[in-house]
Amino acid sequence: MTTQTATPVVARTRDELAEARAALTAGDVAVVMTMGALHHGHAQLIKQARARAEHVIVTxxxxxxxxxxxxxxxxxxxxFDDDMEICTREGVDIVFAPTPDVVYPEGDPGVRISAGPLGAVLEGQARPGHFDGVLTVVGKLLHLTGASSAYFGQKDAQQLLLIRRMVRDLDFPVDVVSVPTVREEDGLAMSSRNTYLTASDREVALCLSQALKAGADAAAEGPSAIRRAARSVLVKEPLALIDYLVLVHPTTLEDVPEWYRGEALLAVAGRVGTTRLIDNMPVRVGPGGGALQVFSEHAGRHEAPVE
Structure with missing residues (x-):
């Protein structure tokens, strides 16, 4: 792919975005959608997009x-200034940074995309309506950027699943690409919300990733062993208020039964101090099992009772 060192074009209105987008005359266009406060995890999304597409738009x-x-x-x-430094370093073509009145010119939209039943469990149960808001803005940004591919982190596993489902169910002409979770050296999943953590909170927060690793290490023994190993880590940290720890099917988000063998999502969410954190790890359950970087394209299709 081409190498770019110039500062990205900053578009703040629909017209500015359309003009900048029209100047991208050849090749695929990838989009990386963010809420700002970019970190190394976002940079990895941009790198992946840059490696595969001729042009990259960051929202x-x-x-x-x-x-x-x-x-x-x-x-x-x-x-924003720090975000622009990252975008410049990673060779982004366009940064679309609108205000709410640009994205929603008539205020709260009367029509929204519903996440359906998959949006009402796990994070959706803790944050009602959250995924309807996510899918609505993702759908709008896919239209506005005209991207042919969109890159999302595995860390937001439920969000990624729902975006894939929306793209498939509503026939968006977009390839959704998942990128492995980026972690700090001590295992903490990178998140813009980590800036809220005090030094002591951060130490407590490590129990989330440690629980996932313990669960993944027990994956060869089956679902009960995974859940038991992960819980054994969490119960040792009383300052982490856990909302849920689940081992679920990667496409239905239903708890996997004891006979299950195949890919599954081990996910955890909880509050540390005043900050709510989520983390997850794709795992292969059964003989030879363990942690995965991301799910395969056929995740969840090979589960079967053990004979």
Whole structure:
């Protein structure tokens, strides 16, 4: 792919985006959607997109539709100058950074994309309506950017599943690409929300990734062993208030039974201090099992009772 060192074009309106997009005359266009506060995990998304596509658009938009009434939108970190440094370094062509009135010119949209039953469990149960807001803005940004591929992190596994489902069910002409979770050296999954953690909170938060690793290490022994190993780590950290720890089917998000063999999602969510964190690990359950980077294209199709 071409190498780019120039500062990306910054588009803040629909017309500016359309003009900049029209200047990308040849090759595939990839999009990486963010809410800002970019970190190394976002940089990896951009690198993957840059390696495969001729052009890359990064969207920076703090979407009000996906924040609930008890979630403080104003608290979310805003670091646009630092974000631009990352985008420039990684060779981004266009940064689309609109305000809410650009994305939603008539205010809250009367029509939204529903996440359906898969959006009402796990994170959807903790944050009602969250995924409807996510899918609505993702759908709009896919239309506005005209991208042929979109890159999302495995860390937001339920979001990734729902975006794939939306693209398939509603016939979006877009290839959704998953990128492995990027972690700090101590295992903590990179997240913009990590900036909320105090030094002591951060130590407590490590129990989430440690629980996932313990579960994955027990994957060869089956679902009960995975759940038991992961829980044994979490119960040793009373300052982490766990919302859920689940081992579920990668496409239905239903708890996998004891006979299950194949790919599954081991996911955890909890509150550390004032910050709610999520993490997950794709695993292969059964003989030879263990942690996976991302799910295969045929994840969940080979499960069968053990004979």
């Amino acid at each position: 920076i938009f703090l979407n009000p539709l996906q924040f609930g009434p008890r979630e403080d939108l104003s608290r979310y970190p805003r670091t």
